[in-house]
Amino acid sequence: MPRSTDPADYQHSPHRVTAMAKEFADGAATPRHCHERAQLIYAIAGVMQVTTDDGTWVVPTHRAVWVPAGEMHVTRHRTPVSMRTLYVARDAAPGLPRRCGVVEVLPLLRELILAATEQAPDAPDPTGRYRLLEQLILHELATLPAIPLHLPLPRDRRLAAICDALRQAPDSAETLDDWADRVGASRRTLARHFQAETGMSFGAWRQQLRLIEALTRLAAGQPVTVVAQDLGYDSPSAFTAMFRRALGCTPSRYFAGSGEEG
Numbered sequence: 001m002p003r004s005t006d007p008a009d010y011q012h013s014p015h016r017v018t019a020m021a022k023e024f025a026d027g028a029a030t031p032r033h034c035h036e037r038a039q040l041i042y043a044i045a046g047v048m049q050v051t052t053d054d055g056t057w058v059v060p061t062h063r064a065v066w067v068p069a070g071e072m073h074v075t076r077h078r079t080p081v082s083m084r085t086l087y088v089a090r091d092a093a094p095g096l097p098r099r100c101g102v103v104e105v106l107p108l109l110r111e112l113i114l115a116a117t118e119q120a121p122d123a124p125d126p127t128g129r130y131r132l133l134e135q136l137i138l139h140e141l142a143t144l145p146a147i148p149l150h151l152p153l154p155r156d157r158r159l160a161a162i163c164d165a166l167r168q169a170p171d172s173a174e175t176l177d178d179w180a181d182r183v184g185a186s187r188r189t190l191a192r193h194f195q196a197e198t199g200m201s202f203g204a205w206r207q208q209l210r211l212i213e214a215l216t217r218l219a220a221g222q223p224v225t226v227v228a229q230d231l232g233y234d235s236p237s238a239f240t241a242m243f244r245r246a247l248g249c250t251p252s253r254y255f256a257g258s259g260e261e262g
Contacts, residue, residue: 015125016092017134019116024081032074037087038096039067040141042105042113046081047219049212050074050100055152057102058212060219060255063147064105066097073100079220084113086137087121095142103144112137148246151205151212154197158183158190166206170213171232176202211246214239218251 018037024046041050042064050057050065052073057065067073069090088096097103105113112133119130154160162179166172176194180187194202210231217227228239243251 013087013121015119015121015130015134016089017116017137018087018121019113019119020083020085020087020121021117022083022085024077024083026077026080028081029076030074032072034070034072035067035087036069037089038069038092040086040088040103040113041065041067041075041083042085043081043083044110044114046077046079046083047216048081048083049076049078049216051076052100053153054100055150056212057100057151058149058215059102060215062105062255063102063149065100065102066141066144067100068098071100078216084117086113086116086141088138088141092134093138093142096138097141097144100150102147102149104147106140106144109137109140109144112140149212149215151208152198152200154194156193156197158185159193159197162190163205163209166209170206170210171230173232207242207246211243214243214251218255224251 041048041059043059043061045061047061048059048065050059050067050073052067052071059065116130116133116137119125119133123130125131154163161183176190177187180190183190191202194200194205198205200208214227214231217230218224224239225236228236231239233239233242240250243249243254247254
């Protein structure tokens with residue numbers, strides 16, 4: 001089992017926070033791996049998906065995924081991606097997130113990340129400037145607003161088969177009764193296991209799947225009308241209403257990075 005894909009100078013840097021800039025082509029993916037440091041996976045352009053044993057997170061521009069140290073994960077790049085990632089020492093500061101999650105990258109943190117990428121991980125800091133950057137970065141990381149963009153994955157083989165099929169066809173309108181006949185279990189059994197293993201009902205899970213798929217497609221430049229139709233919504237307005245309920249704003253406002261609407 002691979003432990004880390006980081007160069008030695010990132011793993012053993014004297015700094016609590018190091019940063020790396022890297023470009024990825026559309027469709028690129030990393031092998032399953034983990035890091036000795038926690039990682040903030042962030043892109044200044046493009047959209048990624050990060051998958052762990054517990055689920056999948058989508059990472060559009062203005063957002064990032066926090067991955068704790070030692071967490072096995074795979075990163076898939078759904079468009080050309082300009083990644084600017086932070087590696088954070090395990091004991092860098094109190095209050096850092098302990099679980100994976102999508103967070104909003106506010107303008108100050110974005111500029112701090114860009115500044116940090118200009119510093120080589122093993123470079124000295126004679127003026128103390130980088131130490132100040134570290135302090136600000138760690139403060140921002142401890143107070144980042146979380147975004148509900150997690151798609152939990154069940155472990156039960158019957159539920160996993162259903163979820164795999166829906167991920168291939170997110171516009172499917174099949175009900176849990178339909179799936180019960182196909183996988184050989186009662187509707188009540190499937191509903192109970194779905195709630196227990198994902199913390200969501202079947203309907204809520206499918207809506208979350210569609211939301212994450214929509215974010216990926218919208219970030220790649222597909223029009224709202226096309227995305228709404230492909231994901232099974234009756235109209236663009238119905239899709240936009242779902243998007244606003246889930247994320248607090250319309251798709252255009254979300255991708256402008258301006259946050260919630262007043």
